[in-house]
Amino acid sequence: NEIQLIIGGLIAMIVSCVTISLLHPGSLIWYFYGAVALMYALGYPIGHTAVIGVFSKVAEGRSQGTLLSWFGTAGSLARIFFPMLSGLVAQTLGFSALFGLIGILLLGTTVAVYMGRHCLLYHMRH
Secondary structure: OHHHHHHHHHHHHHHHHHHHHHOOOOOOHHHHHHHHHHHHHHHHHHHHHHHHHHHHHHOOOOOHHHHHHHHHHHHHHHHHHHHHHHHHHHHHHOHHHHHHHHHHHHHHHHHHHHHOHHHHHHHHHO
C-alpha cells in the first residue's frame, strides 16, 4: 500500500544520506554515484508519488484542489529555504554533518509515518 511505499522511499533516502555522510575524499566515486541514484532515481520518486496519493485520498470529499495547491506551495517553499539552510549547515559543520542531519530528519519522518500508519489508513478508507 501507499504507507509501505512511503516508508520504503524514506529508507532508500536514509541509506543514501548515510552513505554520502560516511564518504571521505579517497572513497570511490561510484559510491557517491550510487547514493545519488538511490536518492533521486528510487527513494524520492517512489516516496513522493505515494505521499501525493495518500494526501489526495485523505482529502477526498473536501476541496482537493485547494489542499493539493497548498501541498504544492509547501513543496515550493521547501525548495527555496532548504538549500539555503543546507548551505549554512555545510559551511558551518561540513558536508558529512549535513547529510548525517538530513538522514536523522528522514529517520524521524519514517518513525512518524510508521507510528501514524493506522490513522492514515483509517482516513484513507473513510
